[in-house]
Amino acid sequence: MAPTVEIRNLTFTYPGIDGKPPPGAPPLIEDVCFSLEAGQRCLLVGSNGAGKTTILKILGGKHMVDPSMVRVLGRSAFHDTALTSSGDLCYLGGEWRRDVAFAGYQVNIQMDISAEKMLFGVTGVDPQRRDELIKILDVDLTWRMHKASDGQRRRVQICMGLLKPFKVLLLDEITVDLDVLARANLLTYLKKECAEQGATIIYATHIFDGLDDWPTHIVYVAHGKLQLALPLEKRTVERWLRKERDEDRRKRKERKEKGLPAFDKVIEGSRVVNNGWAAGRLTSTIAGEENFSFSSNSVLR
Numbered sequence: 001m002a003p004t005v006e007i008r009n010l011t012f013t014y015p016g017i018d019g020k021p022p023p024g025a026p027p028l029i030e031d032v033c034f035s036l037e038a039g040q041r042c043l044l045v046g047s048n049g050a051g052k053t054t055i056l057k058i059l060g061g062k063h064m065v066d067p068s069m070v071r072v073l074g075r076s077a078f079h080d081t082a083l084t085s086s087g088d089l090c091y092l093g094g095e096w097r098r099d100v101a102f103a104g105y106q107v108n109i110q111m112d113i114s115a116e117k118m119l120f121g122v123t124g125v126d127p128q129r130r131d132e133l134i135k136i137l138d139v140d141l142t143w144r145m146h147k148a149s150d151g152q153r154r155r156v157q158i159c160m161g162l163l164k165p166f167k168v169l170l171l172d173e174i175t176v177d178l179d180v181l182a183r184a185n186l187l188t189y190l191k192k193e194c195a196e197q198g199a200t201i202i203y204a205t206h207i208f209d210g211l212d213d214w215p216t217h218i219v220y221v222a223h224g225k226l227q228l229a230l231p232l233e234k235r236t237v238e239r240w241l242r243k244e245r246d247e248d249r250r251k252r253k254e255r256k257e258k259g260l261p262a263f264d265k266v267i268e269g270s271r272v273v274n275n276g277w278a279a280g281r282l283t284s285t286i287a288g289e290e291n292f293s294f295s296s297n298s299v300l301r
């Protein structure tokens with residue numbers, strides 16, 4: 001079977017002010033390879049700042065890389081805009097938490113609008129699918145978005161994002177505000193989509209509860225290196241993370257003993273605000289000295 005997601009020797013460094021990687025900047029992602037087929041569900045795990053969001057964004061066509069490095073459904077997500085606009089490739093995460101594409105417009109999720117208007121305003125949707133999603137996520141159609149709780153708002157957003165069928169779905173920690181039941185229902189629904197529709201899902205998360213039987217693959221990212229495991233063994237993931245943390249601590253101690261600063265020198269210049277694009281697609285906004293970037297989750301939650 002042809003892979004739906006294919007990453008071949010992916011190497012990436014955030015660009016500097018001139019659109020090129022700053023001289024001497026080490027690659028954030030280095031020589032990463034993995035591929036997935038229709039029906040497979042992959043957990044993307046790693047410590048804060050490991051590069052999970054970056055990988056998902058590259059797959060979602062938000063950052064430009066050489067087309068030979070990343071193929072989604074056999075196409076380059078960045079160069080082939082039809083891939084995302086058709087809905088075949090769907091990315092839910094980061095900025096999407098504030099804005100959602102609504103009936104062709106970008107809608108701020110905190111405006112005074114009812115959940116019903118949002119969910120029924122999207123045309124070309126299978127009503128049965130919409131009803132099922134509303135039920136699964138337990139959305140009350142009378143909720144006003146500007147008064148809704150974070151979790152309620154998140155449920156409407158997820159519902160919106162899944163209204164149309166997808167072939168490849170990229171999820172970046174979107175379940176954090178969901179209660180245990182809503183999250184469990186959603187994961188079951190997504191598993192069904194993979195089994196019945198042959199969808200492929202990559203889900204970056206730090207929350208392993210309830211995921212024991214969910215993934216078919218695990219991709220662990222640490223310092224640009226990859227490890228694959230199958231199936232999920234929570235203790236294995238925790239062991240990887242602990243090993244990585246201990247190595248980092250040891251390196252910092254060694255540097256301190258040699259009189260060096262605890263952390264490697266930060267290469268100046270690799271700073272792109274809003275991860276390089278304004279809502280939707282890449283419109284680069286370059287930060288000045290007053291701005292700074294953390295790993296995306298730290299910034300956006």
Ligand SMILES: Nc1ncnc2c1ncn2[C@@H]1O[C@H](COP(=O)(O)OP(=O)(O)OP(=O)(O)O)[C@@H](O)[C@H]1O
Pocket residue numbers: 014028046047048049050051052053054055270271272273274275276293294295296297298
């Ligand atoms: N727009 C950007 N410009 C420059 N560097 C960035 C940018 N966004 C992220 N980074 C850097 O890239 C690294 C990886 O960030 P990324 O958001 O991919 O990590 P992550 O694994 O998703 O982390 P978390 O678990 O905290 O979400 C971090 O060191 C971060 O500082």
